[in-house]
Amino acid sequence: MKKHILYALTSLFIFSSCAKDKKDAIITIKTSYGDMKVLLYEETPLHKANFIKLAEEGQYDSTVFHRIIKEFMIQGGNVDEKNGTQSNETIKAEIVDGFYHEKGALAAARQGDRVNPEKASSWCQFYLIHGKTFSEAELTVDQRKLNQAVSQLMQYESHADLRDQFMELQKNKDFEGMNKLALECVGLAEKELNIKLKKDISPERLKLYTEVGGAPHLDGEYTVFGKVVEGLEVVDKIAEVETGRADRPTEPIYLSMEIERISKKKITKMYGYEYPE
16 A cells, blocks of 8 residues: 555656656747747747747748837737738637736737727737836826826816917927826816826736836737747847838848747746746
């Protein structure tokens, strides 16, 4: 009996050890600006399997980063454009609470809600967040409602001075100044229009977007399925390139991908990523 128990415990130990040593994919996105290594989340299995498949097949090789917006994101992987095809394939959304659009997040592009209310992802296009940091005031106020409220206030003659300030800032293309002035109007708008503009945000998200930065308005709208674990500076470099119409770089930025299988234990040690139990 004791031998059987010992055998069972030994087998369990071996199984646990094997599970910990199981390998995972680290994908290197190679560009002329440098390499970025990305890790894919196990909690988004459909997106993970699809991305690995396309990378292994070489589908992403010779595609480009075709849309770049500084302080927002860099988008690429349009396999259809490379092949001259037009696929309508999508991947079911896997929007996981707690996977935020922080700087370096890897997420799937998609069509808008009007034609895609289920938020299904593109089968190939992805983006990496460049983003920016935000103030606590920016994160705790409903910006859309605030903009509507300010527009309403500016229609009143009693606030002609406010209208003049905004017009002057707009004339000088001082959008940061316009945003700052709008935030200064929160109390005024709430009082005069009898509305609530403040919103709740978790301490975790608040800390993330005030210190690390990202694109918080995308949270809950697109599937985040991985992140850059090495080479964030490359995202910075690509985000700085000159762009033209439709935010397309004036010079093409080609990419290719390589896959490396590494033990999860080593990935945790190298990149500090803790796998879910």
